[in-house]
Amino acid sequence: MNFEWFVSMRYLRAKRKQTFISVISFISIAGVTLGVASLILVLAIMTGFHDGVRKQILGNVPHVLIQKHGGGIDDYKALEEKVRQSDDKIVSITPYVSNQAMLLSNQNVAAVNVKGLERGSKVFEMRMMTIADQSADDLIFTEERKLPGIVISLDSATTLGVAVGDSINVIPPMFTITPFGMMPKMKPFQVVGIFRQHSGFFDTYFAYIAMGEAQKLLDAENQISGLEIEATSYDQAKPVAAHLRESIEYPLVVRSWEDMFGSFLSALRLEKLGLFIVLGIIVLVAAFNIATTLIMVVMEKTRDIAVLRSMGATGKSIMRIFVLEGLIIGSVGTSLGTALGLLLAVNADAIIKWFENLLQIRIFDQAVYGMEHFPSKVLAGDVIVVAALAMAISLVATVYPAWHASRMDPAEALRYE
Numbered sequence: 001m002n003f004e005w006f007v008s009m010r011y012l013r014a015k016r017k018q019t020f021i022s023v024i025s026f027i028s029i030a031g032v033t034l035g036v037a038s039l040i041l042v043l044a045i046m047t048g049f050h051d052g053v054r055k056q057i058l059g060n061v062p063h064v065l066i067q068k069h070g071g072g073i074d075d076y077k078a079l080e081e082k083v084r085q086s087d088d089k090i091v092s093i094t095p096y097v098s099n100q101a102m103l104l105s106n107q108n109v110a111a112v113n114v115k116g117l118e119r120g121s122k123v124f125e126m127r128m129m130t131i132a133d134q135s136a137d138d139l140i141f142t143e144e145r146k147l148p149g150i151v152i153s154l155d156s157a158t159t160l161g162v163a164v165g166d167s168i169n170v171i172p173p174m175f176t177i178t179p180f181g182m183m184p185k186m187k188p189f190q191v192v193g194i195f196r197q198h199s200g201f202f203d204t205y206f207a208y209i210a211m212g213e214a215q216k217l218l219d220a221e222n223q224i225s226g227l228e229i230e231a232t233s234y235d236q237a238k239p240v241a242a243h244l245r246e247s248i249e250y251p252l253v254v255r256s257w258e259d260m261f262g263s264f265l266s267a268l269r270l271e272k273l274g275l276f277i278v279l280g281i282i283v284l285v286a287a288f289n290i291a292t293t294l295i296m297v298v299m300e301k302t303r304d305i306a307v308l309r310s311m312g313a314t315g316k317s318i319m320r321i322f323v324l325e326g327l328i329i330g331s332v333g334t335s336l337g338t339a340l341g342l343l344l345a346v347n348a349d350a351i352i353k354w355f356e357n358l359l360q361i362r363i364f365d366q367a368v369y370g371m372e373h374f375p376s377k378v379l380a381g382d383v384i385v386v387a388a389l390a391m392a393i394s395l396v397a398t399v400y401p402a403w404h405a406s407r408m409d410p411a412e413a414l415r416y417e
Contacts, residue, residue: 024293025329031286032333033340036390039279040341043382045348046272048375054234061257062094062228063237064244069251072097072223079252080227087243089236094121095224097214103152103160103207104186105168110159112152112207114170116214123208124151128195129164139192140210149192151208157194166191170207172218187217283390286333287397290326295401322402323395330394334387342383348376 066073066083073079080093097116102109117123124137128151131139140149147167152160162168167190175182189209215221231240234257241256248254344351352374356362 035283036337037341044345116211326398
């Protein structure tokens with residue numbers, strides 16, 4: 001251990017007459033700890049809320065969507081295989097057929113987007129009311145049913161006045177020629193499932209049927225409307241879409257969910273940035289405490305600095321002593337703050353429930369937010385940025401006191417000793 005480290009450590013340990021400086025050092029460490037912990041915790045909660053709100057708003061909107069401009073996609077099996085092999089971040093690919101339609105029952109009408117999907121789609125795995133609590137997948141794709149099955153939203157069911165097991169008529173925007181003239185095309189379906197998507201803004205207007213039935217109903221034999229692609233996460237949608245555009249040409253169009261609805265969620269990103277800036281000021285205030293501590297140490301150790309200079313210590317060595325002292329305070333505070341922030345962020349849901357039971361109040365209403373748990377998601381990048389910011393601010397706070405100590409004249413410092 002060189003003498004700069006030794007002296008820095010000694011200055012942090014107080015003697016009997018210097019207890020006040022030690023207390024100030026402790027307060028500086030506590031300030032950095034609380035600032036870093038607050039930043040990590042709030043960023044984790046904001047990230048969790050963003051993901052939760054994004055899932056609630058977008059619902060079953062795909063990460064990436066491939067459509068054909070001006071019509072349906074014919075040879076979709078070859079396209080599906082090409083897309084599957086193009087990027088290893090692609091988790092699943094789902095072909096679909098969709099078009100606007102009207103639902104008619106009991107003289108009530110509801111406008112929906114009828115969507116035909118294949119067996120095994122994640123849509124049919126949603127929790128919903130079904131006939132005899134059977135799987136919606138089995139109910140829709142069984143061949144023994146007299147009427148084909150359809151799954152509608154609770155809003156549509158309420159508008160139509162129907163329940164599970166009732167029949168409704170689906171009227172697509174197409175006509176058939178009869179001896180009596182042009183007649184709108186109509187086909188009866190049985191409601192086999194009713195789903196309720198908490199705050200699902202887009203899913204409210206969808207009705208789901210088997211893709212074979214959709215192709216017949218919408219006159220799209222051997223065609224699909226597009227491919228829905230699921231990536232490893234929502235954040236990977238944009239790079240996956242950019243990669244697919246390199247190999248897929250017009251008239252096929254590739255769009256990520258951000259291209260379709262990005263502006264809808266831009267306010268959430270701005271809110272997270274604003275909170276980061278506001279809470280970053282807490283760390284900045286803690287850095288002023290570090291500067292205050294070092295200034296007081298320099299004033300207290302004037303004689304020691306003069307003795308060290310007279311014994312041959314250079315100005316750089318003196319400066320290094322106080323920079324190291326500030327970095328020790330910043331490092332300890334950042335380490336403790338990171339550990340405390342991660343502990344709180346990981347156990348946020350348990351802590352909220354404990355406070356609810358203790359105070360007998362409802363802090364987080366799951367019914368309002370449509371989330372089963374209090375959202376908190378720690379991102380390694382956020383933690384690294386917070387720790388680096390805290391260390392950088394701590395380092396900057398040491399510059400002036402350390403520079404002032406290095407410029408001290410030994411003769412002036414010892415004149416009145």
